[in-house]
Amino acid sequence: MRSKKPTPAPQMTDRLFATERNPEDFRFDASVARVFPDMIRRSVPGYTTIIPMIEVITEQYVQPGSHCYDLGCSLGASTLAMRHGIPHTDCTLVGVDNSSAMIERCEHYVALDDHELPVTLRCEDILTTELSRASVTTLNFTLQFVPPEKRKDLLARIADATLPGGVLILSEKIRFESDSEQNTQTQLHHEFKRANGYSDLEISQKRAAIENIMIPETLNTHKQRLLDTGFNQVLVWYQCFNFVSMLAIKNS
Numbered sequence: 001m002r003s004k005k006p007t008p009a010p011q012m013t014d015r016l017f018a019t020e021r022n023p024e025d026f027r028f029d030a031s032v033a034r035v036f037p038d039m040i041r042r043s044v045p046g047y048t049t050i051i052p053m054i055e056v057i058t059e060q061y062v063q064p065g066s067h068c069y070d071l072g073c074s075l076g077a078s079t080l081a082m083r084h085g086i087p088h089t090d091c092t093l094v095g096v097d098n099s100s101a102m103i104e105r106c107e108h109y110v111a112l113d114d115h116e117l118p119v120t121l122r123c124e125d126i127l128t129t130e131l132s133r134a135s136v137t138t139l140n141f142t143l144q145f146v147p148p149e150k151r152k153d154l155l156a157r158i159a160d161a162t163l164p165g166g167v168l169i170l171s172e173k174i175r176f177e178s179d180s181e182q183n184t185q186t187q188l189h190h191e192f193k194r195a196n197g198y199s200d201l202e203i204s205q206k207r208a209a210i211e212n213i214m215i216p217e218t219l220n221t222h223k224q225r226l227l228d229t230g231f232n233q234v235l236v237w238y239q240c241f242n243f244v245s246m247l248a249i250k251n252s
């Protein structure tokens with residue numbers, strides 16, 4: 001019997017906050033998973049640049065026989081970028097997300113991606129998922145959803161599991177120490193969203209929905225904690241407004 005070739009999911013537009021709704025915390029449920037590629041591309045400045053660079057960075061730091069992790073993989077955009085950057089057949093690539101709606105759709109995207117390196121998907125909490133012998137780990141806009149008091153333990157577990165010479169790619173929405181810079185960069189982010197077709201109502205309702213569950217920290221807080229938890233060098237390789245991506249490197 002011929003195996004059935006998966007067909008691409010239809011590209012859905014994010015209208016989740018377009019009409020007035022009751023204030024309720026944002027959740028990564030089926031309605032978000034359905035529109036997620038559109039939502040993240042139109043909401044996160046630089047996302048479409050960061051994804052292909054994750055492939056470049058992975059290729060530079062992946063080690064033969066090691067494990068690579070994408071923590072908070074959603075639909076697998078960063079997972080597949082990592083996959084394309086891994087030339088070794090003896091590596092394992094693991095994507096982890098605790099949203100079953102995301103993991104179910106992610107399986108479909110992985111199946112559509114014609115590549116020989118297997119991808120293991122785990123529907124698990126990144127705070128407890130097993131990590132070992134890691135050369136490249138990615139947290140692409142995931143740590144911001146972890147309660148702040150749990151972030152240090154998670155980063156320490158990642159650093160402990162990282163091989164000498166291994167890295168963590170950490171992308172985050174940040175906040176700024178100066179109120180004036182915070183206001184200007186937030187304004188610019190909102191302008192980016194407006195330029196991508198979001199209305200003022202969509203922007204303000206989404207802002208209220210993520211306020212309690214997505215908690216940005218300053219760049220200094222991120223850098224210092226990465227150094228405290230066992231990484232030896234931290235650099236910012238990308239920034240657009242209040243969205244940054246860092247590379248934390250463990251000495252070889």
Ligand SMILES: Nc1ncnc2c1ncn2[C@@H]1O[C@H](C[S@+](CC[C@H]([NH3+])C(=O)[O-])CC(=O)[O-])[C@@H](O)[C@H]1O
Pocket residue numbers: 028040071072073074075076077078079096097098099102124125126127139140141142145146
């Ligand atoms: N404790 C947790 N355990 C597991 N998953 C979690 C947890 N907390 C949040 N998540 C998951 O982290 C993901 C964050 S989105 C990542 C984008 C992706 N990296 C991308 O490159 O497209 C970023 C965003 O939406 O801004 C969601 O799928 C959550 O279910």
Ligand SMILES: O=C(O)C(=O)Cc1ccccc1
Pocket residue numbers: 039040043044173206207210214
């Ligand atoms: O939409 C926003 O305003 C954001 O800050 C980014 C975002 C993207 C996807 C889910 C939650 C937040």
